[in-house]
Amino acid sequence: MTLPLYGTASLSAGFSSDKARSVIRLRAVDSIGERHASDFGLVKTPEELKRAAESNWSSIFVVSDSSIQNEFSESFERQLILVPRKFDYLGDGDVLGFDHSSRKFRTLFRRNSAHNSLLVTERCNNYCLMCSQPPKDVDDRWILNEIKESLSLISPETRALTFTGGETLSDWEDFIGVLRQCRDRLPATSLQVLTNGRAFANSQIVDAWRDIEHPNLMAAIPVYASVDSTHDYIVQAKGAFDETVLGILKLKDRGQRVEIRVVLHALTAPIIAETCQWIARNMPFVDHVALMGLENTGFAVANDAMLWIDPMDYRDELARAVDLLAAAGVNVSVYNLPKCVLSRSVWPHALQSISDWKNGFVDECDRCYERKTCSGFFTTGRPRFSRGVHAITS
């Protein structure tokens, strides 16, 4: 099942028109502690509605199918948002972005999730054949402002936060400002920034990144091959390989943490052992390497004929790749691939990496001994299943 992270409110009231968007945080109606101007009492039952009134909530967020909407608008003087029942997963501490006129909202942060990621922009200077988040050439700088507002509402106890795109460093000065805000507001949160790394070829940007000094910041950078033309073709940008590799070297030269990510598809998987051998020899100092099963969504669907390869057909190459990295002392993980399609030697490296909101299993998994520690499948896009999917019962 896929959690709906985007939606439209069935009703809203009390939002001024001189501001286009608001960032709001949901609070349990009985929650004590200081109320922020952005806090909304979260109401899912008539009982909670009553308690919200008793606790003097002036802004409420109601999850309900809307037959009783009139009651709400009368009871509350200030702000109201009503959303359908399918958003029942929303809870105390969650943060949303809300567009006043269209009543569209996006869930930005879920306090109970280990997989919170914030989209920074949809613009990108790569155009990867398998992009799960196809880039758009639009002015979306408002998103960074929304993130700045959100950060002050996110619990400082949050374990991990990912920034994704588009290319997160498209507006690097603004974005580095956001990371500085994280250093001050969320020093205990581990931050992962997905970036194509090309910006780091520019020393000014790497220096600014180093100067953030967040205690736990990682740049996660894709390298798809050890050869410039192959990588450049996959990311559809000539010169990208040179900039990306240079960027990684400059980051490490300044003591910054770097993860290399390789998405596995028909252009990268057959050469994954060579790529990893190259990483092991040339960049054994990277902090982590993630070898990632393809999420069949976005451009990956459009380029399916070119990209699809059954994981069974690269299973041995992947095992060799993992072995080469591990032998060189490089920390390596395999993401997004269920254990039944992986060689057993790879299992200790296979993680439950798929974000909870888009993670699923098939019927066959019900009788599998390994299900509890398995990545399962993506539920997004047009999932494709390996012929090797089977319950492991021994």
Place this chain on the structure above:
Amino acid sequence: MARFLAPEAFSAATEAISLLPFNFERTGTQQYLVANMVGDFIRLTEDEINKLIDLRATPGDGLYEKAYSAHLITGSNQQAQRQLLALRLRSRMSFLQQATPLHIFVVTLRCEHSCPYCQVSRQSTDRSRFDMSEETAMRALDIAFASPASRIKIEFQGGEPLLNFSLINTIVSTAKVRSASLGKKVDFVIASNLALLDDVVLDFCKSNDILLSTSLDGPADLHNKNRPRPGANSHELATTGIRRAREVLGPDRIGALMTTTEASLDRVDEIIDEYLQLGLDGIFLRPLSPFGFAIKTKQFQKYDAKKWLSFYERGLRRVLEINRQGTPFREFYAALILTRMLSDRPIGYVDLRSPAGIGLGALVYNYDGSVFASDEGRMLAETGDNAFRLGNVDRDTYESLVLSDKLIDAISSSLTQCAPECSTCVYESHCGADPVYHHATQGDALGIKPLSAFCARQKGIMGLLLDILENSPEDAAILRRWVS
């Protein structure tokens, strides 16, 4: 969505590709072994290497991909390929940042053994003449602590250093005081035949965290033949000592070295088994060096590099077999070379460096106060050749020794990076200069490499290791685990 471009759109034009430096060697009909600037190996056919040199490789032809991944070519305007090579080279050479980490103190030249292969020309009598004085030791310590390395190792050598145990005591306690006040860490090793090892010595080693290094040539008859002493019990004393030291100091606090004599050549399995039985975690298969009595008694001439290599190969294969049977056990020389071949970690091993390790890697303080650029340098001096005698503790400082013309000449004239034969050798990245060896055997620090047994052994061992890495997957996995 027809906005995606075809692979050809991302190919470099031929004129936009440049060659990066590489070495190669013909290995058979049409076959070449090629090493990039940091010693990564690939195999190319003659046709491929010709195409590459003509820059006729293009993306998609397989050769381009092979050559690009191996850093043989780069886009002319690209930076990353060159930066990666620069970074790796910097890492490989970074042993130079820790100048002179090893200081060898020859606290006495006396020994109660009388080995015919003795490379240091031990003496048997006259305490006053062949023991180091306390005054000399203190001056040597001044020099050792003046070396730039942040951590130094003091190794006690002989003769048999335990014959002058009281001086070792004094040096250790003084060095510890200086270490604390200067903030320079110091480790200690005693190289001993263990014949004089007793509880006093063991307690001393334990309380001062001192490593022991000893000689063990193999089974009793072989060892005792190589290493005669009154009572013909060298083997018994050495093995008893190794067991005791493992018990008292811990299994990783004693190491043993073997020396190959003519009598060893057919017995490598037995020699290895001897090490295995003692619970040691590996063996260092070492040829005789052309110094001291080894020359005088003609021991050195008794086998050539070819014989030694076949001894070495049999030994290495036996060690691999032991590993395949489930006991982790290493051949330490292979482990050193493999670390160079498969990683970029700086290896400080004195013989495998260029610039050479003489002086920059180690200084040797002889019992009489003269200072040598290496242990082999003082061995030469005992037979009258002072080529590597840099000075004397009474008159010299660390700077005057290391900046002496003698040392600088020997190092700069022996660089493998620019020496004939070496500079184009496919194994250059993993080899070393060893000017003392070449001086001793050819009268010239650089040497004529096709005539050098050192060169023949190095090439032989690296060729053997490469062959196993490429063709024997199970053994290759074992070898990879030896990379430290």
